[in-house]
Amino acid sequence: MTNAGHRLLWTIVALLLIAVGAAALAASLGALPGADPAAVLLSADLVDRWRMAAPWSTLAAAVAGALFALAGQRLLVREARGPGGTLRGTLSHPGRRPGRTRLAADVLADALVRDLTGNPGVRRARVVLTGPPPHPDLWIRVDLTADAPAAGVREHVRAAVRRFAATTDCQPAHLDVTARIEPSRP
Amino acid sequence: MRSANRVASLLLASALLIGGAMLALQALLLTLDRPTPLDTAGWFDALSGTRWRDPTVQTVAGGALLLGLAILVAQLRRWTPVRLRADERDGWYLHRRCVERRLADAASAVPGVRRARVRVRRRGGQWRPRVRATGDPAARAEIEFAVHQELHRLTAPRPGRIDVRLLPRRRPA
Structure with missing residues (x-):
């Protein structure tokens, strides 16, 4: 899950906490119309209605419990998987003559990683392709060695992206x- | 904040998974009139015996309200960026921590300077490095020069003012 996703999730949780806390506090202070501060939290009437509705209430x-558990499981899976949206599958190009060219997206990403790590200043590289195939968004992370000349590596990355665009005929719409x-x- | 959010999300997910599964199991066994793993009689008595105006209810409600406000403020305030944009055109960013560490190393390498710490912030499209170090106050110009050189080596844009704060070294008593 992305940082923005976490931020959104916790903003929603915070708003829920504020709403519930404020409502309970208002009920407790008698400021909520229709709520009696002298009433017990779980009234006998409510318990009777719950028992009458059994087994449907239980x-x-x-x-509800199963849905909560499912939501927790989905959240755990998303947490473990990391940022999503990676382009998987194939890029497909119609040719001038009958026929199509198909390329697997992860093969392309691996090829670009190999090209990037060809420079001795690049220790590791990670490439993620997202977005629609003809003009994908290209997200690159490079780990440079301490003595790498930053200007040289920058030029190398730019050249590698140009080679990638020329080989695959996919001009990146966005490069990061x-x-x-x-x-x-x- | 990002790490705290991640850990909090993991805890929330685990709590939802375990709590939801237990609620489902308990309710299902109750429906089938089977013995349940959790004894809820204590909770039932507590909820039936507590009134809305009790101080416990007010404390819990106030706590939830304050916690919600604290989380909301923490989420909505501006966070320190993870990376700094080096160039508008080619989408090149530098990891902020790495840049700060490199600049600190460069400042520490100036003779007479010890334990330099650097923070880089962006203000109005410009980088503003702030150097804190222990050492000779006369080394200010050299530190500025070293930071400029290192930023140039990292192909970073020309920074705005470099804020250098030098604390004189404490003499042994």
């Missing part, structure tokens, strides 16, 4: 390169 609780540089001292 079944509804079971379904993040460089991490090792500290100069061990």
